[in-house]
Amino acid sequence: MNRTLRAALFFVVAIAAWELLFRAGIWSPVLVPSPLTVGRYLGEALIDGTLWDATLVTMRRLLLGYLFGIALGLPLGLFTARYRLLGDTLGLVALGLQTLPSVCWVPLALLWFGQTESAMFFVVVMGTLWSMIIATDNGVRNVPPIYARAARTMGSSGVHIWVKVMLPASLPFIVSGMKQGWAFAWRSLMAAEIYVTILSGFGLGNLLHYGRELNAMEQVIGIMLVIIVIGLLADKILFSPWERFLHRRWGTAR
Amino acid sequence: MTVQTEIQNETPSKLSVQHVSKRFRSGGRVVHALADVSLEVGEGEFICLVGPSGCGKSTLLNIIAGLETADEGRVFTGGAPITHPGRDRMVMFQESALFPWLDVLDNVLFGLALKPGLSKAERVEVAQFYLKLVGLEKFARSYIHELSGGMKQRVALARALAPNPRVLLMDEPFAALDALTREQLYGDLQRIWQEHRKTIVFVTHNVREAACLGDRVALFSPHPGRITAQFRVGLPRPRDLNSVELARHATEITAALKGTTVPAEEFAI
Numbered sequence: 248m249n250r251t252l253r254a255a256l257f258f259v260v261a262i263a264a265w266e267l268l269f270r271a272g273i274w275s276p277v278l279v280p281s282p283l284t285v286g287r288y289l290g291e292a293l294i295d296g297t298l299w300d301a302t303l304v305t306m307r308r309l310l311l312g313y314l315f316g317i318a319l320g321l322p323l324g325l326f327t328a329r330y331r332l333l334g335d336t337l338g339l340v341a342l343g344l345q346t347l348p349s350v351c352w353v354p355l356a357l358l359w360f361g362q363t364e365s366a367m368f369f370v371v372v373m374g375t376l377w378s379m380i381i382a383t384d385n386g387v388r389n390v391p392p393i394y395a396r397a398a399r400t401m402g403s404s405g406v407h408i409w410v411k412v413m414l415p416a417s418l419p420f421i422v423s424g425m426k427q428g429w430a431f432a433w434r435s436l437m438a439a440e441i442y443v444t445i446l447s448g449f450g451l452g453n454l455l456h457y458g459r460e461l462n463a464m465e466q467v468i469g470i471m472l473v474i475i476v477i478g479l480l481a482d483k484i485l486f487s488p489w490e491r492f493l494h495r496r497w498g499t500a501r
Numbered sequence: 502m503t504v505q506t507e508i509q510n511e512t513p514s515k516l517s518v519q520h521v522s523k524r525f526r527s528g529g530r531v532v533h534a535l536a537d538v539s540l541e542v543g544e545g546e547f548i549c550l551v552g553p554s555g556c557g558k559s560t561l562l563n564i565i566a567g568l569e570t571a572d573e574g575r576v577f578t579g580g581a582p583i584t585h586p587g588r589d590r591m592v593m594f595q596e597s598a599l600f601p602w603l604d605v606l607d608n609v610l611f612g613l614a615l616k617p618g619l620s621k622a623e624r625v626e627v628a629q630f631y632l633k634l635v636g637l638e639k640f641a642r643s644y645i646h647e648l649s650g651g652m653k654q655r656v657a658l659a660r661a662l663a664p665n666p667r668v669l670l671m672d673e674p675f676a677a678l679d680a681l682t683r684e685q686l687y688g689d690l691q692r693i694w695q696e697h698r699k700t701i702v703f704v705t706h707n708v709r710e711a712a713c714l715g716d717r718v719a720l721f722s723p724h725p726g727r728i729t730a731q732f733r734v735g736l737p738r739p740r741d742l743n744s745v746e747l748a749r750h751a752t753e754i755t756a757a758l759k760g761t762t763v764p765a766e767e768f769a770i
Contacts, residue, residue, distance in 0.1 A: 391596075391598075393594055393596055394598060394600065396594070397592070397594065397598040399568065400566055400567075400568065400591060401588065401591070401611055401612030401664065402586070402587070402588050402615040402616070402664075403611075403615060412600070415600070416600070418602065495646065496602070496644055496645075497601045497602065497646075498601055498645075498646055
């Protein structure tokens with residue numbers, strides 16, 4: 248049987264089981280809504296635009312902070328790999344801060360920036376930056392030394408060797424770092440949006456939060472599903488194919 | 502500069518290794534990789550350095566390449582002391598060291614791109630000339646992971662030849678290949694060397710390979726690394742790895758390598 252078909256069948260069965268559980272009436276319909284109710288909510292939210300708007304707001308916040316985090320983390324990771332002093336200092340800081348769950352930045356961001364977009368931006372950047380630094384640093388350290396040696400015999404040195412050899416050579420690791428950075432940024436943004444109401448934009452996390460306030464379980468579950476689907480798509484469409492391609496061509500496949 | 506003048510043979514360079522010593526510190530003890538090694542290599546000569554692993558032959562190659570520096574002694578190419586890597590001395594490594602993010606043509610172009618005086622179109626022409634020389638002109642747009650081990654080393658050879666070096670340094674370039682592929686490459690390398698004279702320093706631990714390729718074979722012994730004997734191999738080219746004559750030379754060199762023989766002069770051929 249075709250793999251896609253098998254997966255589709257699995258979800259049909261899972262939803263059917265959910266519907267059956269709902270009909271069995273064991274739990275209150277307020278706590279366990281039927282898949283149809285959730286579907287109806289999602290349909291309505293799509294038509295009146297709330298879902299689409301919230302997704303846009305969330306994705307804009309995510310992309311801004313994420314791209315900034317990468318643009319900052321990539322060169323910093325190169326520097327920590329290149330200069331021992333930076334590796335021993337900034338590298339250690341990055342390692343420490345990466346272990347800090349990024350939701351822990353939210354209180355600090357609120358105190359510093361108030362309930363503003365800047366707070367969101369800050370939280371997403373903190374989610375991305377450290378794992379990007381660590382992945383780039385790690386990538387450079389994993390470059391086979393023979394590449395640099397070969398490049399030097401061909402007259403490459405200094406900036407040229409970094410841009411033309413070290414950077415492309417570590418690309419598979421950098422993309423893995425970008426994937427991890429994305430996952431962290433996504434988690435931290437959701438946490439921040441649930442935690443903080445910002446009047447300049449109403450994201451998916453805000454919708455989730457209001458679902459709870461309104462006791463609207465179909466909204467809570469519906470938004471959770473949307474968040475899951477976005478995460479899955481990012482992985483399946485954006486990162487995993489790139490990662491596989493790079494590891495294969497670079498000969499770093501594991 | 503035109504493509505024609507670019508691919509015309511650069512005069513091969515004389516190499517002079519003078520009293521070179523090198524020590525490494527590894528795990529608290531000092532390894533004497535090279536002890537007062539001297540070696541003269543003539544213009545366009547093909548010399549093979551043979552010895553067991555750890556005898557310092559690769560270290561000497563790296564010093565000639567400018568990738569490592571000697572603790573004592575000096576190395577000269579064409580009269581000039583070697584201080585750092587240079588395009589007059591190109592290196593071919595055991596692993597291909599080709600860049601997987603570039604296709605075959607761009608790999609060959611890498612060294613050329615850093616060479617001043619050629620336009621982009623001329624560089625491409627030069628690169629294609631060398632790809633043709635190693636028989637891979639049809640694979641210019643292939644990526645490295647799509648090539649077999651032998652093809653990779655052919656690309657590496659083209660890449661090393663492309664900047665038109667005066668010395669070619671080869672560090673066990675065929676060691677990882679299967680026997681059949683290796684024999685083909687022996688033939689190709691001899692042909693290319695005869696057409697485009699380069700001074701070649703070829704490091705190997707395979708005595709037959711050394712006898713097949715070298716004008717001269719220098720034997721290294723370890724702890725401390727030094728040259729213990731030298732043999733001249735006067736067989737006509739192209740040489741066949743499986744010829745009886747070659748086997749006889751190889752046997753003599755092997756005997757000397759095992760230290761079971763009388764002084765080297767008696768075996769110099």
